Amino acid sequence: MEERYNEKLARREGKDFKFVELRDMVQKIHDDMEADRARAEDARLADAGKPGIETVIEELKRQNAEQRELLTALSETWRADSNKQNADTIEAVRSTAREQVDFNVQGYLDEFSRALAQEVRMLLGEVGKLREERRALQHELGYLLCMKAKYGPGGEFEPDWKPPPGAPGGPPLDPGPAPPPPELPQAKPGWRTVPNRPPPQSRKQKKKDAAQPQAAPAPDPRRQVQSWATWQPNLDYVPTPQSQEATTLLVPDTGSPGLFGPRSPRGSRYGG
Structure with missing residues (x-):
């Protein structure tokens, strides 16, 4: 507890x-x-004391309007100054042009036209040369495309469909592996083989060999074996005779059904 x-x-x-x-x-x-x-x-x-987003947007709009007004005033002032300077320049040129010596404007124009005509003639000749080169290149390209269409895949000389190998107009059959080259007989050596001569024997050795008697020839082994007809059969390998007589089975004669079905029986009115 x-x-x-x-x-x-x-x-x-x-x-x-x-x-x-x-x-x-x-x-x-x-x-x-x-x-x-x-x-x-x-x-x-x-x-809470800081300005809100609306106040900031209003201030930015006010500054944008002030800058736009300033740029507009600046552009107008600059345009007015430019127009004034242009008018002053034109007036100064006009006032001084009357004091200059008169010049032949038509002569300058004719000389400029002749120089320009030579340049134009030269440029036209170059343009004609470029045009002839372009025509020659187009002709070569057309000829190359025609040759490609004829000799390329699917063309006149290499169609998409071809006869099978061995057929008329088709590729030849595969000849298979080439037979091995025949074995050439081995060339005879250039050196001649000369058999070695036995060492010369003395006269005493020859006489001794002639005096030794010759041994009797060995009997022929074929004469020692008896003929196969004189052999006795082995009783262990004799086959056992059959216990009953063989039965002969008769096979029924099945004739040919014929070209137009089975033949008619022998005892018909046509068969006799």
């Missing part, structure tokens, strides 16, 4: 400790949320 009571007290103390930790955690979260709320309120109050 005491042990159970101690265990119960220990569990209760653990639960109390966990409850205290949970309460502290919740309190900390609540304090953090209050601090965040306070910071957000301070930031909102600080931003």
Whole structure:
């Protein structure tokens, strides 16, 4: 009982400790949320004194209108100054042109026309030469395209469809592997073979060899074997006679059915 009571007290103390930790955690979260709320309120109050986006847009529009007016005024002023300077320049040229010596404008025009005519004639000749080269290149291209159409794949000399090998107009058959070359006979050597001569024997050795008697010839082994007709059969290899007579089976005669079906019986009116 005491042990159970101690265990119960220990569990209760653990639960109390966990409850205290949970309460502290919740309190900390609540304090953090209050601090965040306070910071957000301070930031909102600080931003309240700043101008809004609408104010900034209005200010930008006003500055844009002022710059447009300034550029318009500047362009008008510059255009007026340019017109004034142009008018002053033309007036100065006109006032000084009357004081210059008169010149022959038609002569200058004729000389310029003659020089220009030579240049134009030269340019026209180059253009004609380029045109002839272009025609020659076009002719060569046409001839090459015609040759390609004839000799290329699908053309006149190499159509898409070809006869099979061995057929008239088709490629030749595959001759297969070439036969091996015939073996040439081996050439005779250039050196001549000379048999070795036996060493010379003395006269005494010759006489001794002649005095020795010759041995009798060995008997022919074929005469020692008897003929096969005199052999006796082995009783162990004699076949056993049959226990009953062989039966002969008769096979019925099946004639040919004929070209137009089975034949008529022998006793028909036509067969007699």
